[in-house]
Amino acid sequence: MSSEDQTENTEKSLLGQRFRGFLPVVVDVESGGFNPATDALLEITAVTLRMDEQGLIHPDKLLDFHIEPFEGANVEQASLDFCGIDLECREYPAQPEDIAMAELFRPIRKAIKDNGCNRAVVVGHNAHFDLAFINAVVKRCNVKRNPFHPFSCFDTATLAGLAFGHTVLARACELAGIDFDNTHAHSAAYDAEKTAELFCLIVNRWQDLGGWPLAGGLQPDSESD
Numbered sequence: 001m002s003s004e005d006q007t008e009n010t011e012k013s014l015l016g017q018r019f020r021g022f023l024p025v026v027v028d029v030e031s032g033g034f035n036p037a038t039d040a041l042l043e044i045t046a047v048t049l050r051m052d053e054q055g056l057i058h059p060d061k062l063l064d065f066h067i068e069p070f071e072g073a074n075v076e077q078a079s080l081d082f083c084g085i086d087l088e089c090r091e092y093p094a095q096p097e098d099i100a101m102a103e104l105f106r107p108i109r110k111a112i113k114d115n116g117c118n119r120a121v122v123v124g125h126n127a128h129f130d131l132a133f134i135n136a137v138v139k140r141c142n143v144k145r146n147p148f149h150p151f152s153c154f155d156t157a158t159l160a161g162l163a164f165g166h167t168v169l170a171r172a173c174e175l176a177g178i179d180f181d182n183t184h185a186h187s188a189a190y191d192a193e194k195t196a197e198l199f200c201l202i203v204n205r206w207q208d209l210g211g212w213p214l215a216g217g218l219q220p221d222s223e224s225d
Helices: 003-010 014-018 077-083 097-114 127-141 156-164 169-176 188-208
Strands: 022-031 041-051 057-066 119-124 148-155
Touching: 014 041, 022 077, 022 097, 022 127, 022 148, 022 188, 041 097, 041 127, 041 188, 057 097, 057 188, 097 119, 097 127, 119 127, 119 188, 127 148, 148 156, 156 169, 156 188, 169 188
Parallel strands: 022 119, 119 148
Antiparallel strands: 022 041, 041 057
């Protein structure tokens, strides 16, 4: 590794400093069921975040993929009805899950490098559900260089319960003053966008209340797990 690369890896942006070297990336998935080992991943959307000079975070880039069910995957009709997905008539062509995941990971790895972070962490509404499907695809397809931490995540259901007293995404957004159209809910892209707005609002509100930067100018440590 060159000295220039070492400098890039050690110089953290404000966003890199904010979460102890983790890069938060908002993720939402739609699936053919609840079991990530047997049920198809059908949609995955990620929203990267950026931080302005005042230390406030904002949604940045949206990465959206429609996924072909893997061979032998289970797809429950109830799940398709809930998500509003018609596998025979999609607005956008679907990709094999290994290709989609590789394309998803590439810009996230770049964002990690650009912000001087160690790795990404999934932000999701009931985030362990989304992370479990990512991990299942990574294992099933032997996808290399997974940028996400394998078990740590930030859960906006928990954060919304703390901040607004409600854990359902639509209701939490309403209480937060974020427009939410239930006719568009349960698509990965829409839910990821709204989850990103909710996460940013809660984190920024915490800063407004004096929660970050840390008192006395101290910064979080940068050790990775």
